[in-house]
Amino acid sequence: MKLKTFQRGIHPAYHKELSNNSAVERAAIPKTVVIPLRQHIGAPCEPLVKRSDIVEEGQKIGDVQSFVTAPVHSSVAGKVKSVDMLPFPGGGKVQAVVIETAEDYVPKDWEAEGPIVDVDALTPEEIRYTVRSAGIIGMGGAAFPTSVKISPPKGAVVDTLLINGCECEPYLSSDHRQMVENADKLVLGIKALMQAVGAKNPLIGIEDNKMDAVKAVREAAKRLLPELKIVELETKYPQGAEKMLIKAALDRTVPIGKLPFEVGVVVNNVGTAVSIYEALAFKKPLIERIVTVSGNGIKTPKNLMVRIGTTFEALIEECGGLKTDHKEMVVINGGPMMGITQPRLDVPAVKGTSGITCLTADTVKPADYFGCIRCASCVDACPMRLMPLKLGDMGRLSITEEFNNFNGMSCMECGCCSFVCPSKRPLVQWIRLAKIKLRDEERAKHA
Ligand code: SF4
Ligand code: SF4
Numbered sequence: 001m002k003l004k005t006f007q008r009g010i011h012p013a014y015h016k017e018l019s020n021n022s023a024v025e026r027a028a029i030p031k032t033v034v035i036p037l038r039q040h041i042g043a044p045c046e047p048l049v050k051r052s053d054i055v056e057e058g059q060k061i062g063d064v065q066s067f068v069t070a071p072v073h074s075s076v077a078g079k080v081k082s083v084d085m086l087p088f089p090g091g092g093k094v095q096a097v098v099i100e101t102a103e104d105y106v107p108k109d110w111e112a113e114g115p116i117v118d119v120d121a122l123t124p125e126e127i128r129y130t131v132r133s134a135g136i137i138g139m140g141g142a143a144f145p146t147s148v149k150i151s152p153p154k155g156a157v158v159d160t161l162l163i164n165g166c167e168c169e170p171y172l173s174s175d176h177r178q179m180v181e182n183a184d185k186l187v188l189g190i191k192a193l194m195q196a197v198g199a200k201n202p203l204i205g206i207e208d209n210k211m212d213a214v215k216a217v218r219e220a221a222k223r224l225l226p227e228l229k230i231v232e233l234e235t236k237y238p239q240g241a242e243k244m245l246i247k248a249a250l251d252r253t254v255p256i257g258k259l260p261f262e263v264g265v266v267v268n269n270v271g272t273a274v275s276i277y278e279a280l281a282f283k284k285p286l287i288e289r290i291v292t293v294s295g296n297g298i299k300t301p302k303n304l305m306v307r308i309g310t311t312f313e314a315l316i317e318e319c320g321g322l323k324t325d326h327k328e329m330v331v332i333n334g335g336p337m338m339g340i341t342q343p344r345l346d347v348p349a350v351k352g353t354s355g356i357t358c359l360t361a362d363t364v365k366p367a368d369y370f371g372c373i374r375c376a377s378c379v380d381a382c383p384m385r386l387m388p389l390k391l392g393d394m395g396r397l398s399i400t401e402e403f404n405n406f407n408g409m410s411c412m413e414c415g416c417c418s419f420v421c422p423s424k425r426p427l428v429q430w431i432r433l434a435k436i437k438l439r440d441e442e443r444a445k446h447a
Contacts, residue, residue: 003208005234006247008383010416012170012237012337016209019294019301020173024181026305027291027318029101033075033309034348035061036088036096040137041144042068047097053080057108058285060135061097070145070351071135075287075307076101089312089333089347091340096348099309115281119192122280127196134279135286135351140164140175140240140269141334143352146276149268150196152261159264161199162249163190163273165206165213166233166240169335172355174290175270177303179206179213182274183220189273191225192280197266202228204270205249207235237337238414242267244383256410271354291349293319297329297358306349312356313345322358330364332357337415370423378417378427384410388417392427395434400441403434411435 038044045062049055055074063071078101086096122130132147152158163186167175179186190202202225206214214230221228231249238244243254245267252263260267268276271289278284287308294301299320306315312331316322322329332339333347336357349356378388387406394403403409408431417427 003232003234004248005236006239006244006383008381008385008416009236009238009244010381010419011235012419014170014209014235015294016171016173016176018171019292019303020176020210022173022301022303024177024290024303024305027307027310027315029076029105029107029307030310030314031101032081033099033101033307034086034096034311035072035075035099035309036086036094036348036350037062037072038094039072039143039350039352040070041142042066042070042148044095045069045072047083047095049080049083049097051080051082054078055080055099058287060285068145068148070132070137070147073135073285073287074099075309077105078102087344087347089340089342089350089353110278110282110284116283117281119188119277119280122192122195124196124198127192127280130279131196131276134275134284136272136275136279137286137351138269139271139275139289139351139354141338141352141354146268146272150193150266152197152266156261157264158197158199158261158266160201160203160250160266161190161194161197162246162265162267163202163204164240164242164245164267164269165204165210165217166245167210168207168235168237168240169337169339169355171294171357172292172335173294174292174303174354176210176213178270178274178290179210180216183216184224185274185277186217186270187220187224187228188281189275189277190228192276193266193268193273199266203231203249204228205231205233205239205245207233207239209235238383238412238416241383241412241414256407286351289349289351289353291315291353292355293358294355295358296363297323297360299323308351309348311346311348312342315349315356316345316358323360328361330359330361332359336364337419338413367424369425372423372425375422377420377422381416381420383414383416384412386411388427388431391434392417392425392430395430395432398434398437400434400438404438408434409438
C-alpha cells in the first residue's frame, strides 16, 4: 500500500537506530539551572525574582502582559544566584535566571495523587488559561506559545486537530519515545485539545519508521479516544513542518503567508499534547522535557528526561561524554537539518530543545562550493515550491526587493535545497542572510 506524503522533499540518512530503542532515562538534577526568560516566539518575560530569592520547583519566575508569550517556571527548588544576560542555544544572549539547587532538594512527584482535575469538565477558556499559566509552547522546535495556537480567530471554524508525530529530523527520537512510553497521556492531551478548539476530527500523523509508536498510540486510542485516526505516512523530510504535514495527512494546502486555521486545522506536536495533559490533570508547569542526545560523536546516545535549564555540557556528560574534544566536533541544538551549531556547551536545554546532535567534524566538514550548473535539483526538492537557486543568489548579492517578490520570506529554511545541490552551494545560508537583511530593512522603515 502506498503511504501518504507531501510532494517534493528529501530522504536523508536518518540514523534513528542510535537512540530510538533507548527508553527515556531521568537525567541527574543539576547543581545549577539557567532558565532563559525568552524560550518562545513572542514577548520576552520579565523576571519575577531577584538575586538571593528562594524559589520552589514549579514557581513562576518570569512573565509579561502580552498575548503572544509564555511564562517560565523554576525547574528545581533553590536560591536565585543571578539574573543576567547569558548565551542562548538559539543564538545570541537572552536574560536568564540562574538558580542554585538546594542541597536538601527532593524532586516533587506531581502525579503522586493521580489526576486532581476532571479534564473532561473543563471549558475551552479554562484549558487555554491553564496552558498559558503552565508556560506550554510548541515542543517540536517551533516554540510558538500553545495558548495562542489553540485560540482560533473570531469566525474561524476548526474541524480537524492534527497531531504531529513525524519527527522527521535525522537522529532525533524524543517524540518517538514520547509516543511509545506515554501514549495514554498523549491521547488524553489530544482529547483536551479537541475540547479547546472545538475540533470533531482528531488525527495523528506518524511516519512509517516508527511502527512501534503507531501500535502504542492505536492501543491507547482504542481505550480512550476511539475516533482518533492514525495516519501512517511515508518517512520523508521535512514532513514534520506544519504545512507539509497538513498536505500529507489531509491533502489541504495552507496558502502562502496564512496559518493552518485558514484550512480548518490546528496542529500540535506530540510532546506538547503530553505536557498539556500534565498541566491540566496534575497542575504541572512545563519544567522538564525529553531530549535526545545522539550522533556519531557521543559515546552513549540516550533519550533523557531533562530539567529545563540543565546545560548541554551536563547532558553530554550523562551520555559518557564526547568521543573527542568539542573543538573537533560539531554540537547542534536540534537535528542536523534545521538545528543550530553551538560554539559553547554551557548553554541550557530549553523548552524547545528536542535534541542535541554531536557529530564528528569530518561528517560535516564544510565543502568548497562551485558554480550553479542549472540542474534544477534544488527546485525539485523544495517543498515550498520556491526557486532556491535564484533566492540563494539574491541573498548572496543582497538583492532583497526581488527576493521578496519571489516569496523568499516563505522559505522555511528546511535545507533540502542545499542538501541536494551537486555544486554544494550554501543556498539556505544565503537565503537566511536575505531574510535577516529584509527584516532589518523593515525595522528601519518603521523606526
Ligand atoms: S528554499 Fe527554503 S523551503 Fe525551499 S528547500 Fe530551500 S530551505 Fe527549504
Ligand atoms: S541544485 Fe545547485 S547547481 Fe543545481 S540548480 Fe540548484 S543551485 Fe544550481
